Amino acid sequence: MKHITLSVLLSVISLNVFSQLVQWRGPSRNGIFLETGLLNVWPEGGPEQILEVEKIGKGWSSPILAGNMIYATGMIDTLDYLSAIDLQGNIKWQVPYGKSWNKSFPDTRSTPTVEDDRIYVQSGTGRLSCFERETGKEIWAVEVDRDFEGEYHIWGNSETPLIVDNKVICTPGGQKTSVVAFDKMTGKLLWKSKSLGGQRVYASPTIYQFNAHRYILAVIGTDLIAVVPETGEIAWSYKYHNPEKWNQPGLIWTNTPVFNDERIFLTKGYNYNAKMLQMALDGKSVSEVFTDTIFDNHHHGVILHDGFLYGSNWINNNKGNWVCMEWDTGKIMWEHAWDSKGAMIMADGLLYTYNEKGNVGLIQPSPDGFKLISEFKITKGAGPHWAHPFIADGKLLIRHGDVLMVYDVKKKWKVNES
Numbered sequence: 001m002k003h004i005t006l007s008v009l010l011s012v013i014s015l016n017v018f019s020q021l022v023q024w025r026g027p028s029r030n031g032i033f034l035e036t037g038l039l040n041v042w043p044e045g046g047p048e049q050i051l052e053v054e055k056i057g058k059g060w061s062s063p064i065l066a067g068n069m070i071y072a073t074g075m076i077d078t079l080d081y082l083s084a085i086d087l088q089g090n091i092k093w094q095v096p097y098g099k100s101w102n103k104s105f106p107d108t109r110s111t112p113t114v115e116d117d118r119i120y121v122q123s124g125t126g127r128l129s130c131f132e133r134e135t136g137k138e139i140w141a142v143e144v145d146r147d148f149e150g151e152y153h154i155w156g157n158s159e160t161p162l163i164v165d166n167k168v169i170c171t172p173g174g175q176k177t178s179v180v181a182f183d184k185m186t187g188k189l190l191w192k193s194k195s196l197g198g199q200r201v202y203a204s205p206t207i208y209q210f211n212a213h214r215y216i217l218a219v220i221g222t223d224l225i226a227v228v229p230e231t232g233e234i235a236w237s238y239k240y241h242n243p244e245k246w247n248q249p250g251l252i253w254t255n256t257p258v259f260n261d262e263r264i265f266l267t268k269g270y271n272y273n274a275k276m277l278q279m280a281l282d283g284k285s286v287s288e289v290f291t292d293t294i295f296d297n298h299h300h301g302v303i304l305h306d307g308f309l310y311g312s313n314w315i316n317n318n319k320g321n322w323v324c325m326e327w328d329t330g331k332i333m334w335e336h337a338w339d340s341k342g343a344m345i346m347a348d349g350l351l352y353t354y355n356e357k358g359n360v361g362l363i364q365p366s367p368d369g370f371k372l373i374s375e376f377k378i379t380k381g382a383g384p385h386w387a388h389p390f391i392a393d394g395k396l397l398i399r400h401g402d403v404l405m406v407y408d409v410k411k412k413w414k415v416n417e418s
Contacts, residue, residue: 098123
């Protein structure tokens, strides 16, 4: 399989599909950011911190940088708020967009999606809103989980909306429908898929393209679903979770599927088996390629780079190791203990990790072993270190609780004065 060439092609395709789109885990939702010219080693104590902002609300969603503004969500009292923050640290506007999840782990979790002059976001109870980017004025809103009778698992709604063409996509699950599409300019319902049952889970959908086939990959509590974006037709589905065979309390599914060519990788924590799937050439079905018992990534995302998968696994809720897997075969190349499990993204050929002990690491990807280059510790904020990092314009954005921190990770080129 031609990993490097096809990875580049998929990035180009994604940029065309998602023009002017800033979103969860980068332009293709695969954790890979297209920044270049970044530091390949950090100073002792970490890169220069250039911004710190408090009072954005509690949460685990990622902050995102679009143009010269940072957008972040957070829970204040009982509501989810969207904040617009300039690069001097001033909160330009802060608006509520729905009720927070008020039961187990209630902090905000949906990351905003920015396209052109609009921002899309979902509350912890399933209210989908579209805002004017400049003013924070609400353009339209839909109570997705209420109107489509979505069924919750333990932790409410964590989905980041997906923009596809003229549509915004949500996955309420339940008995009424599994996936719905709204006109991104008006909020009008364009289609709803049939229901496959299954509760709403926590993974955000993505766009999968292979040969002539282009599908929305969406997730409900039981199934991975491939949906035709134009019509809402379900092209195929795969039952990943069967509660009759694996009845474990607290099981979650948060990771957006990772794909390359005809293969799709699924993983979630709690000792649940990871799966590699292969889509048929006619785009009408998938089959299992292999099962893995080691790489059960909790809710932190995995990275595919040069034919190998990188990320952390789940040992228990407070512990996990770091893992490298060969994409083609499922062979585990190494498993390494470093503090704890955590989130991982990639930019400019290096891996950026933010583990649950609060340590941020810069790692050289290699199937030969875990190669930590630099690290520093996050000391501000409160609560679990669960927010995924974000990189744009040479800046690394880290969020811990209600505190946003921005670091300069751009290389400084020396001018030759001779």
